[in-house]
Amino acid sequence: MDVTPFRIEIPQADLDDLRDRLLRTRWPDELPGAGWDYGVALPYLRDLVDHWAHGYDWRAHEARLNEIPQFTTVLDGQRVHFLHVRSPERDALPLILTHGWPSTVHDFLDVIGPLTDPRAHGGDPADAFHLVVPSLPGFAFSGPTREAGWGCRRIARAWAALMHRLGYHRYGAQGGDFGALIAPELGRAAPDDVIGVHVNALANASTAASPEELEQLSAAERRQARDNQSWWYAHSGYATQMSTRPQTVAYALNDSPVGQLAWNLEWFVDHDPTTTRQPPPDRDAVLTNTTLLWLTGTAGSAARLYREAAVDGWGRPAPSGVPTGVACFLGDRAVRGLAERSHRITHWSTFDTGGHFASLQAPDLLVADVRDFFRAVR
Helix, strand or coil, rough: CCEEEEECCCCHHHHHHHHHHHHHCCCCCCCCCCCCCCCCHHHHHHHHHHHHHHHHCCHHHHHHHHCCCCCEEECEEEEEEEEEECCCCCCCEEEEEEECCCCCCCHHHHHHHHHHHHHHCCCCHCCCEEEECCCCCHHHHHCCCCCCCHHHHHHHHHHHHHHCCCCCCCEEEEEECCCCHHHHHHHHHHCEEEEEEEECCCCHHHHHHHHHHHHCCHHHHHHHCCCCCCHHHCCCCHHHHHHHHHHHHHHHHHHHHHHHHHHHHHCCCCCCCCCCCCCCCCCCHHHHHHHHHHHHCCCCHHHHHHHHHHHHCCCCCCCCCEEEEEEEEECCCCCCCHHHHEEEEEEEEEEECCCCHHHHHHHHHHHHHHHHHCCCCC
8 A cells, every 4th residue: 555755766877778789779771762661761760869879868858757756556466656746726636647558657748737737837727637647557667567467457447546545536537549448447447436538549449340330330430440440450560469479579679779669669650750740759758758668678568568458358348438538639540430339428629730649749739628628527
């Protein structure tokens, strides 16, 4: 039951070792004119690695993270690291934020201030939240996991226990990517405590939709679902590997920082930053997430989440009665007709900007949408 204060203090020797490995990278060749068609483009990655080795300042990002109150506790046998930021507003609503892969709690730094202290950020103090932001089991300072079984449902039960441990018995949940799977599961695990769930980057199993389900959609949604299936087939190689044989790729991820960075870029740059309408997340944000996994040796452990989720089953979740809000940013592929089979959708918003990592690519829009949704359920 102990909750222990935590501070990030990376030994300089670990940073020196990282830089030495970056400088000794053994680069592969690349087909002429391949661009991003075969995977992460070599010129893009070389430029990013050069910045990682010569321009990126880990100590500055470490200091910024250490400005946020951090703690660890043990949940279901697993050490879990989390940020806990209390609002200055007395009647603030507790809210738990859940990141995805290959992210860390760093993704939420730009939304913590506006969500906890809207008064100081030009907002209405009635929209304030007390924030709990855990690192997923197996990720960074919550890793590595020591046993199998840490899928979305088990994580959701752990989150419910964490909120009770912190004295919160009425709260909301928000998440993107894997967080968009775990936050609704938290609503299913603790329906009497969770008053609402807000998600972005919602995965609603378009790829698993049956022909009968597709026929029940509108023509536009049916086209979108089929486009999603085609898109996923062309981009899901990384997920197939981690869902089936994560240990195999773990050796490379844990031995080569450049290999780990390239693997993470499958999502962080939305596959090809030269052809999308939104820019990828800030490169220092990408490097901080990658560095956190590297310094803690948890890239392989984080990859296991896909395997555990696959064991749980990628199919459609059971229906939930918890009010749910969905924010669809540019590049998200949620289909409302399918989402409504598992969620009680009370709020649906669409944006022509942002991206898969909304807290990094469109934090102001995400904050506004979270506030808007929770006003109706507080």
